[in-house]
Amino acid sequence: MDFKNLFRKIFNDPQESLPSQTIIDAFNKQFDTPLNTEWNKTDQFYEAIFYKNELEHIAIYQTNGTYSCLKINLPLESIPATIYQAIKEHGEVMNAIKINYTDIQNFEFIVRDKNLIRYSLLLDAQGKILNKKIV
The missing domain is CATH 3.10.450.40 (Nuclear Transport Factor 2; Chain: A,)
Structure with missing residues (x-):
């Protein structure tokens, strides 16, 4: 049994939530001056949760760096x-x-x-x- 991965999943290792540099570069190119960006990883996507114009935004990227969509509350x-x-x-x-x-x-x-x-x-x-x- 791989206890290292088990503990990462249980305790949500912050390194596992960080996207590749390709995704970070795509995000920074697409969004000018986002505030308080936090990254979240799902099984198929990376989500950048941030604020712009006082509204919460969620930019979603596929794991290969391709932009999927933007959700705005x-x-x-x-x-x-x-x-x-x-x-x-x-x-x-x-x-x-x-x-x-x-x-x-x-x-x-x-x-x-x-x-x-x-x-x-x-x-x-x-x-x-x-x-x-x-x-």
Whole structure:
């Protein structure tokens, strides 16, 4: 049994969360003056969590350094009107995230209905619901 790797996983070795220099260079080239950048590693991606214009951003890169998307936590008052019209019938909006891919933009929301059941909604830029699931 490989106890070294087991303990790294249990105690979340900070070295394991650091991306390659290729990913760091791509991030620095893409984002000007990010604040408080923290890196997180998942099974397939590296996430750079940082602040810009007082909003939390999450830039996601594949392990080979390829940019995947950017998620931006939106203040609820900045949800586009067409998008808000599409989600308001599903309940109270708890959280809003704009997802920018290279060629498309989506929105992800957590909403709570009158029975206090929370849902995750994924919408395209025109307000069409792409996915809805209980969370």
